[in-house]
Amino acid sequence: MAGEKQVSGGGGGPRPALSLRNVECRYGDFVVMRDITFDVMPGEIFFIGGGSGCGKSTLLKNIIGLVPPASGEVLFFGRKANGVSEEEMREIQAEFGVLYQSGALWSSMTLAENVELPLELYTDLGAEARRALARMKLAQVGLAGAENKYPSEISGGMKKRAGLARALALDPRVVFFDEPQAGLDPLSSLQLDRLIRELRDTLGMTMVIVSHELDSIFGIADRILILDREERTMVALGHPRALLQAGDVHPRVREFLSRGGERGAEWGNVL
Numbered sequence: 001m002a003g004e005k006q007v008s009g010g011g012g013g014p015r016p017a018l019s020l021r022n023v024e025c026r027y028g029d030f031v032v033m034r035d036i037t038f039d040v041m042p043g044e045i046f047f048i049g050g051g052s053g054c055g056k057s058t059l060l061k062n063i064i065g066l067v068p069p070a071s072g073e074v075l076f077f078g079r080k081a082n083g084v085s086e087e088e089m090r091e092i093q094a095e096f097g098v099l100y101q102s103g104a105l106w107s108s109m110t111l112a113e114n115v116e117l118p119l120e121l122y123t124d125l126g127a128e129a130r131r132a133l134a135r136m137k138l139a140q141v142g143l144a145g146a147e148n149k150y151p152s153e154i155s156g157g158m159k160k161r162a163g164l165a166r167a168l169a170l171d172p173r174v175v176f177f178d179e180p181q182a183g184l185d186p187l188s189s190l191q192l193d194r195l196i197r198e199l200r201d202t203l204g205m206t207m208v209i210v211s212h213e214l215d216s217i218f219g220i221a222d223r224i225l226i227l228d229r230e231e232r233t234m235v236a237l238g239h240p241r242a243l244l245q246a247g248d249v250h251p252r253v254r255e256f257l258s259r260g261g262e263r264g265a266e267w268g269n270v271l
Protein backbone atom coordinates (compact mmCIF):
# COMPACT_ATOMS: atom_id res chain seq x y z
CA MET A 1 0.00 0.00 0.00
CA ALA A 2 1.26 3.44 -0.86
CA GLY A 3 1.90 6.07 1.76
CA GLU A 4 3.91 6.51 4.87
CA LYS A 5 4.69 3.80 7.36
CA GLN A 6 2.07 2.95 9.93
CA VAL A 7 2.53 4.89 13.13
CA SER A 8 3.29 2.37 15.78
CA GLY A 9 1.27 2.43 18.98
CA GLY A 10 4.04 0.85 21.04
CA GLY A 11 7.61 1.76 21.74
CA GLY A 12 6.97 4.51 24.27
CA GLY A 13 5.70 7.09 21.77
CA PRO A 14 2.45 9.00 22.31
CA ARG A 15 -0.59 6.78 22.53
CA PRO A 16 -2.88 6.93 19.49
CA ALA A 17 -6.29 8.52 20.00
CA LEU A 18 -7.81 5.84 17.81
CA SER A 19 -6.45 2.53 16.57
CA LEU A 20 -7.98 -0.03 14.27
CA ARG A 21 -6.48 -3.50 14.04
CA ASN A 22 -7.52 -5.81 11.20
CA VAL A 23 -11.06 -4.54 11.22
CA GLU A 24 -13.52 -6.25 8.90
CA CYS A 25 -16.83 -4.54 8.12
CA ARG A 26 -19.70 -6.49 6.67
CA TYR A 27 -23.46 -6.56 6.29
CA GLY A 28 -24.39 -10.24 6.67
CA ASP A 29 -22.28 -12.12 4.14
CA PHE A 30 -21.39 -8.98 2.20
CA VAL A 31 -17.84 -7.92 3.06
CA VAL A 32 -17.51 -4.15 2.65
CA MET A 33 -13.91 -3.79 3.92
CA ARG A 34 -11.28 -6.02 5.43
CA ASP A 35 -7.75 -5.66 6.87
CA ILE A 36 -8.27 -2.12 8.05
CA THR A 37 -5.36 -1.21 10.32
CA PHE A 38 -4.30 2.33 11.18
CA ASP A 39 -3.65 4.75 14.05
CA VAL A 40 -4.86 8.31 14.46
CA MET A 41 -2.63 10.41 16.72
CA PRO A 42 -4.02 12.94 19.24
CA GLY A 43 -4.61 16.33 17.62
CA GLU A 44 -4.60 14.97 14.08
CA ILE A 45 -7.09 16.01 11.41
CA PHE A 46 -7.54 12.63 9.82
CA PHE A 47 -9.67 12.09 6.72
CA ILE A 48 -11.27 8.88 5.47
CA GLY A 49 -11.84 9.14 1.72
CA GLY A 50 -12.62 7.03 -1.31
CA GLY A 51 -15.15 6.80 -4.12
CA SER A 52 -18.90 6.63 -3.67
CA GLY A 53 -20.14 3.46 -2.03
CA CYS A 54 -16.70 2.18 -1.05
CA GLY A 55 -17.59 1.90 2.64
CA LYS A 56 -16.58 5.18 4.31
CA SER A 57 -19.79 5.56 6.31
CA THR A 58 -19.81 1.86 7.15
CA LEU A 59 -16.28 2.09 8.55
CA LEU A 60 -17.28 5.14 10.59
CA LYS A 61 -20.30 3.29 12.01
CA ASN A 62 -18.00 0.40 12.94
CA ILE A 63 -15.62 2.79 14.70
CA ILE A 64 -18.26 4.61 16.74
CA GLY A 65 -20.09 1.41 17.60
CA LEU A 66 -23.34 1.96 15.69
CA VAL A 67 -22.58 -1.27 13.84
CA PRO A 68 -20.09 -3.66 15.46
CA PRO A 69 -17.12 -4.74 13.32
CA ALA A 70 -17.36 -8.36 12.13
CA SER A 71 -13.83 -8.89 13.43
CA GLY A 72 -10.74 -7.00 14.53
CA GLU A 73 -10.28 -4.36 17.20
CA VAL A 74 -11.18 -0.70 17.68
CA LEU A 75 -9.29 1.10 20.47
CA PHE A 76 -9.75 4.61 21.89
CA PHE A 77 -6.62 5.81 23.68
CA GLY A 78 -5.58 2.18 24.02
CA ARG A 79 -8.91 1.05 25.44
CA LYS A 80 -10.82 -1.62 23.53
CA ALA A 81 -14.15 -0.27 22.31
CA ASN A 82 -15.74 -3.17 20.44
CA GLY A 83 -17.15 -6.33 21.97
CA VAL A 84 -17.38 -4.63 25.38
CA SER A 85 -20.32 -4.32 27.79
CA GLU A 86 -23.00 -1.72 27.16
CA GLU A 87 -21.88 0.21 30.22
CA GLU A 88 -18.28 0.39 28.98
CA MET A 89 -19.47 1.39 25.54
CA ARG A 90 -21.47 4.23 27.07
CA GLU A 91 -18.42 5.46 28.94
CA ILE A 92 -16.34 5.38 25.79
CA GLN A 93 -19.05 7.06 23.75
CA ALA A 94 -19.14 9.95 26.23
CA GLU A 95 -15.53 10.68 25.21
CA PHE A 96 -16.29 11.36 21.58
CA GLY A 97 -18.67 13.55 19.64
CA VAL A 98 -20.26 12.84 16.28
CA LEU A 99 -21.48 15.28 13.67
CA TYR A 100 -23.90 13.38 11.48
CA GLN A 101 -24.72 14.39 7.94
CA SER A 102 -27.32 17.24 7.87
CA GLY A 103 -26.43 18.04 11.46
CA ALA A 104 -29.34 15.85 12.62
CA LEU A 105 -30.82 18.49 14.91
CA TRP A 106 -34.22 18.01 16.51
CA SER A 107 -36.49 20.42 14.65
CA SER A 108 -38.89 20.90 17.59
CA MET A 109 -36.07 22.08 19.86
CA THR A 110 -34.15 25.34 19.92
CA LEU A 111 -30.41 25.27 19.26
CA ALA A 112 -29.68 25.58 22.99
CA GLU A 113 -32.05 22.69 23.78
CA ASN A 114 -30.35 20.58 21.10
CA VAL A 115 -26.93 21.22 22.62
CA GLU A 116 -28.27 20.53 26.12
CA LEU A 117 -29.56 17.11 25.15
CA PRO A 118 -26.27 15.18 25.58
CA LEU A 119 -25.69 17.05 28.85
CA GLU A 120 -29.04 15.81 30.10
CA LEU A 121 -28.30 12.27 28.99
CA TYR A 122 -24.73 11.95 30.20
CA THR A 123 -24.25 14.38 33.11
CA ASP A 124 -25.88 15.36 36.42
CA LEU A 125 -25.70 19.07 35.64
CA GLY A 126 -28.68 21.20 36.63
CA ALA A 127 -30.75 23.22 34.16
CA GLU A 128 -28.86 26.46 34.70
CA ALA A 129 -25.43 24.92 34.24
CA ARG A 130 -26.64 23.10 31.14
CA ARG A 131 -27.94 26.30 29.63
CA ALA A 132 -24.69 28.14 30.40
CA LEU A 133 -22.64 25.37 28.80
CA ALA A 134 -24.91 25.27 25.75
CA ARG A 135 -24.47 29.01 25.32
CA MET A 136 -20.70 28.60 25.53
CA LYS A 137 -20.60 25.76 23.00
CA LEU A 138 -22.76 27.73 20.57
CA ALA A 139 -20.43 30.70 20.96
CA GLN A 140 -17.46 28.43 20.27
CA VAL A 141 -18.86 27.64 16.82
CA GLY A 142 -19.81 31.25 16.04
CA LEU A 143 -23.48 31.03 17.01
CA ALA A 144 -23.59 33.38 20.00
CA GLY A 145 -27.05 34.88 20.30
CA ALA A 146 -28.74 32.12 18.29
CA GLU A 147 -29.62 30.01 21.35
CA ASN A 148 -33.38 30.40 20.97
CA LYS A 149 -33.60 29.88 17.23
CA TYR A 150 -35.11 26.73 15.76
CA PRO A 151 -33.22 24.72 13.12
CA SER A 152 -35.74 25.77 10.45
CA GLU A 153 -34.80 29.42 11.03
CA ILE A 154 -31.10 29.07 10.22
CA SER A 155 -28.94 28.35 7.16
CA GLY A 156 -27.39 24.99 6.27
CA GLY A 157 -23.95 26.16 7.37
CA MET A 158 -25.34 27.30 10.72
CA LYS A 159 -27.09 23.94 11.17
CA LYS A 160 -23.80 22.15 10.69
CA ARG A 161 -22.15 24.41 13.23
CA ALA A 162 -25.01 23.88 15.70
CA GLY A 163 -24.59 20.12 15.19
CA LEU A 164 -20.91 20.59 15.92
CA ALA A 165 -21.73 22.54 19.10
CA ARG A 166 -23.84 19.60 20.21
CA ALA A 167 -21.01 17.20 19.35
CA LEU A 168 -18.72 19.36 21.55
CA ALA A 169 -21.13 19.44 24.50
CA LEU A 170 -19.32 16.79 26.53
CA ASP A 171 -15.81 18.11 25.77
CA PRO A 172 -14.94 15.13 23.61
CA ARG A 173 -11.35 14.10 22.93
CA VAL A 174 -12.25 12.92 19.44
CA VAL A 175 -14.89 14.30 17.05
CA PHE A 176 -16.17 12.28 14.10
CA PHE A 177 -17.77 13.83 11.03
CA ASP A 178 -19.64 12.13 8.19
CA GLU A 179 -19.46 14.28 5.04
CA PRO A 180 -19.63 17.58 6.95
CA GLN A 181 -19.45 19.67 3.79
CA ALA A 182 -22.34 17.88 2.05
CA GLY A 183 -24.98 20.35 0.90
CA LEU A 184 -22.94 23.43 1.84
CA ASP A 185 -22.00 26.23 -0.53
CA PRO A 186 -18.21 26.72 -0.97
CA LEU A 187 -18.02 29.62 1.49
CA SER A 188 -19.90 27.82 4.30
CA SER A 189 -17.79 24.76 3.60
CA LEU A 190 -14.60 26.79 3.92
CA GLN A 191 -15.85 28.36 7.17
CA LEU A 192 -16.60 24.92 8.60
CA ASP A 193 -13.11 23.70 7.65
CA ARG A 194 -11.58 26.73 9.35
CA LEU A 195 -13.64 26.07 12.45
CA ILE A 196 -12.53 22.42 12.54
CA ARG A 197 -8.89 23.46 12.29
CA GLU A 198 -9.29 26.20 14.88
CA LEU A 199 -10.86 23.76 17.37
CA ARG A 200 -8.01 21.35 16.79
CA ASP A 201 -5.42 24.11 17.22
CA THR A 202 -6.95 25.62 20.35
CA LEU A 203 -8.34 22.56 22.12
CA GLY A 204 -6.07 19.83 20.75
CA MET A 205 -9.04 17.73 19.71
CA THR A 206 -8.61 14.84 17.32
CA MET A 207 -10.78 15.13 14.22
CA VAL A 208 -11.78 12.13 12.10
CA ILE A 209 -13.60 13.23 8.96
CA VAL A 210 -15.28 11.10 6.32
CA SER A 211 -15.24 13.18 3.14
CA HIS A 212 -14.53 13.14 -0.55
CA GLU A 213 -14.32 16.95 -0.83
CA LEU A 214 -10.94 17.83 -2.32
CA ASP A 215 -11.05 21.44 -1.09
CA SER A 216 -11.29 20.19 2.48
CA ILE A 217 -8.86 17.32 2.02
CA PHE A 218 -6.12 19.52 0.56
CA GLY A 219 -7.07 22.39 2.86
CA ILE A 220 -6.95 20.83 6.32
CA ALA A 221 -6.05 17.10 6.28
CA ASP A 222 -2.90 16.03 8.11
CA ARG A 223 -3.39 12.57 6.63
CA ILE A 224 -5.99 10.72 4.63
CA LEU A 225 -6.87 7.05 4.56
CA ILE A 226 -8.24 6.02 1.18
CA LEU A 227 -10.58 3.05 0.82
CA ASP A 228 -11.23 1.24 -2.43
CA ARG A 229 -14.47 -0.46 -3.35
CA GLU A 230 -12.95 -3.04 -5.70
CA GLU A 231 -10.01 -3.95 -3.48
CA ARG A 232 -12.37 -3.92 -0.49
CA THR A 233 -9.64 -2.52 1.71
CA MET A 234 -7.49 0.56 2.31
CA VAL A 235 -5.17 1.45 -0.56
CA ALA A 236 -3.33 4.54 0.71
CA LEU A 237 -2.50 6.41 3.90
CA GLY A 238 -0.59 9.66 4.09
CA HIS A 239 -0.63 13.39 3.49
CA PRO A 240 -2.77 14.05 0.40
CA ARG A 241 -0.08 15.97 -1.47
CA ALA A 242 2.56 13.37 -0.63
CA LEU A 243 0.26 10.64 -1.94
CA LEU A 244 -0.32 12.55 -5.14
CA GLN A 245 3.40 12.97 -5.65
CA ALA A 246 4.34 9.38 -4.76
CA GLY A 247 5.35 7.30 -7.76
CA ASP A 248 3.89 4.03 -6.54
CA VAL A 249 0.42 5.20 -5.58
CA HIS A 250 -2.61 3.09 -6.59
CA PRO A 251 -4.08 4.47 -9.84
CA ARG A 252 -7.50 4.97 -8.25
CA VAL A 253 -5.89 6.95 -5.40
CA ARG A 254 -4.34 9.29 -7.95
CA GLU A 255 -7.70 9.48 -9.73
CA PHE A 256 -9.53 10.21 -6.48
CA LEU A 257 -7.10 12.97 -5.46
CA SER A 258 -6.85 14.61 -8.86
CA ARG A 259 -10.46 14.85 -9.91
CA GLY A 260 -10.86 18.12 -11.81
CA GLY A 261 -7.17 18.25 -12.72
CA GLU A 262 -4.02 17.96 -10.67
CA ARG A 263 -5.13 20.86 -8.52
CA GLY A 264 -3.94 19.19 -5.35
CA ALA A 265 -0.38 19.82 -6.47
CA GLU A 266 -0.96 23.58 -6.39
CA TRP A 267 -3.06 23.52 -3.27
CA GLY A 268 -1.37 25.81 -0.86
CA ASN A 269 -2.54 28.16 1.82
CA VAL A 270 -6.13 28.43 0.67
CA LEU A 271 -7.29 28.61 4.26
Ligand SMILES: Nc1ncnc2c1ncn2[C@@H]1O[C@H](COP(=O)(O)OP(=O)(O)OP(=O)(O)O)[C@@H](O)[C@H]1O
Binding pocket: 027, 030, 032, 050, 051, 052, 053, 054, 055, 056, 057, 058, 059
Ligand atom coordinates in the same frame (compact mmCIF):
# COMPACT_ATOMS: atom_id res chain seq x y z
N1 LIG B 1 -27.44 -1.18 5.97
C1 LIG B 1 -26.84 -1.75 4.91
N2 LIG B 1 -27.11 -3.04 4.58
C2 LIG B 1 -26.48 -3.64 3.52
N3 LIG B 1 -25.58 -3.03 2.73
C3 LIG B 1 -25.29 -1.76 3.01
C4 LIG B 1 -25.89 -1.05 4.12
N4 LIG B 1 -25.40 0.22 4.15
C5 LIG B 1 -24.52 0.30 3.12
N5 LIG B 1 -24.45 -0.88 2.45
C6 LIG B 1 -23.57 -1.18 1.30
O1 LIG B 1 -22.22 -1.13 1.77
C7 LIG B 1 -21.38 -0.51 0.80
C8 LIG B 1 -20.70 0.69 1.43
O2 LIG B 1 -21.65 1.68 1.72
P1 LIG B 1 -21.30 3.03 2.50
O3 LIG B 1 -22.55 3.79 2.68
O4 LIG B 1 -20.53 2.68 3.71
O5 LIG B 1 -20.34 3.73 1.44
P2 LIG B 1 -19.82 5.25 1.39
O6 LIG B 1 -18.38 5.17 0.98
O7 LIG B 1 -20.16 5.93 2.65
O8 LIG B 1 -20.67 5.84 0.19
P3 LIG B 1 -21.08 7.38 -0.13
O9 LIG B 1 -19.86 8.02 -0.72
O10 LIG B 1 -22.16 7.23 -1.15
O11 LIG B 1 -21.53 8.01 1.15
C9 LIG B 1 -22.26 -0.16 -0.39
O12 LIG B 1 -22.15 -1.20 -1.33
C10 LIG B 1 -23.65 -0.13 0.22
O13 LIG B 1 -24.61 -0.46 -0.75
Ligand SMILES: [Mg+2]
Binding pocket: 056, 057, 058
Ligand atom coordinates in the same frame (compact mmCIF):
# COMPACT_ATOMS: atom_id res chain seq x y z
MG1 LIG C 1 -21.28 7.66 3.13
